[in-house]
Amino acid sequence: MRINPRQLQQSLNKGLAPVYVVSGDEPLLVQECCDSIRAAARNSGFSERELLHAEHNFDWGQLLASAGSMSLFAEKKVIEVRLPSGKPGDKGSKALQEFASLASDDLLLLLVLPKLDRSQLNSKWVKALEQNGVLLQIWPVDAQEMPRWIHQRLRAAGLDAEPEAIQILAERVEGNLLAASQEIEKLKLLSQDNLITAATMSDAVASSARYDVFGLIDRALAGDAENAVKTLHGLRAEGIEAPVVLWALAREIRSLLEIGEKLDQGQQLARLVRIQKRQPLIQSALARLRPRQLESLLLRARAVDTAIKGGKDQDPWTGLLELTLNLCGKRSI
Template identity: 20%
Template sequence: MNYKELNKNIKNNEISPVYLFTGPEQYIGHMMEKTLADIEISRGLETLNLTIYSDKNLDVSELLATCETLPLMSKKRMVIVRKEAQFDKITDKKDLERLTAYLEKPCPSTLLIIYWEQPDKRKKVYKAITKYGSVVVFEKLDAGELQAWITRRIQNAGKKIARSALDVFIQRSMYLANEKKNMEMVDNELNSLIDYIGDREEVTKEDVLLILPQSIEDGIFKMIDYAMTGDKGRALLMLSQFYQEGESPFGVFSLLLRQIRMLLMVKIHTGRGMPPKTVAGEMKLAPFVVNKILKNGRNYPLESLWDLMVLGADLDARMKLGEIDQNFALELFLMKIK
């Protein structure tokens, strides 16, 4: 199930004794565990009935003993095994057998939540959870879910935001375009935005532009533009500015390759007659991101993009093998763009 289905089950009081939280959006999982704690643990008694394991080398005996302990003056006891506890690293056969036995018959007065970002579905422990508990997959939000999330957060703060300002926030956040961006980062940006406007009710586009300055991804597009139009000097100047802002050569190179790959894929899809909205769905991007890529890449020949991907793959391998200096490789790559 996803977080929406979990929310629905919670509202219907259909709560499992064991949950496995997987997927990249662990931040949303933390929010859901708080919702469960508010329901299952008596207010003011959290310290007595909530145990969190976050240290490496999880002690399975201690974990199971805690799970078997009755709650104190509360409906349930909650036990949470965080990602940092490395549940997936448990290899001792006896420990695995004891865990599996508990999962097959969990204590009814305990709510156990286990974080396992990429579970091995072949393992007996995983199969026991799927059979006797519930698996919740916290994937990255899509464009519609992200819009709803941001709107709801702003409304909960007693503010409102126009659609144009919302679109700018989503664009500048880079959540839909950057797979490494998560909802914790987006929420931190939202908090900064809400704090900035103070007593004002409406969030404006100008507020968003101030709080979320132009991202390095936008700068990468400009750098490619300069290189494509033959202005290598300005492209190299932008590269120097990225270094001054703390970006590493390998980090800039990775972003550069990613932008070129996205340009290539969008041009291939649209070249086959696929409308931008369909391309957005195919690539799991927001429509405005695809439109922006099309606008930025309208002057980039498809053949040149293919050549750059081949060159980039070669330089990437040589950098990782230590056969070429990262700074030199990146400068060489820019000089080859035409």
């Protein structure tokens, strides 16, 4: 069964499926959907959870071994597999199909991966998992949908806002759902009578961190290494968490790869990048960074993610500095 995020809670209320495949490139929505699935599992007695990172050279035998082992103190188990590439390969495909045949009320698989293309959606392993569970597809919120999405989030937070106020925030976050969510949390403290006026929104936006993540991305795309590095140091000094910076950089790199591929197919930049002021920035970045270089930057981003999680003896901010310089077109020091 295929559903979207709006249908997830209703589906969970009807009962848990043995398999959930969460596919999408919007970190905030992916995280929230996974949180909802985990919470429902805990409420249903799934007291054990095992996390597997299926990266390069991952031993897919671990998945089946995990399915066959249960803690002495747990009767139900969640196995969460994160597949950053979205491509399990032949061994992974066979393992996932075999796991699908083991589906039961005591074992739940949560597979988290990027947006799946048409060929992946038609693959045997996706079909097998979908047949035994739920495929949750998460789509980006485009510029036209952003005001409505913000309004819905405000209402969910117990707030309302003037249309002009919503438009101000939509323009400020430029499609970054995580940033929009953070701004809404701050607005809870600023609202009077739970109504956000345009003036309140303008003040809130103006009081945001002087060194913001959006500024870092714009300067890196423009190849302005000196000011990009200053911005990165400013973000760290102001207490911005490293995962937020990494998310923004990795998201932009993936976007550049996708845009570059579509430009090569003959599509127009104006149709791919709706915000006009970003078009020259994207052009500048693609002029100096080839697809192979961008793919290499994604591997660097993955290494930074490992460092953030404590799995590598490296300061994450040093890795972010190198990634920023590379995105600017400069070699690492």
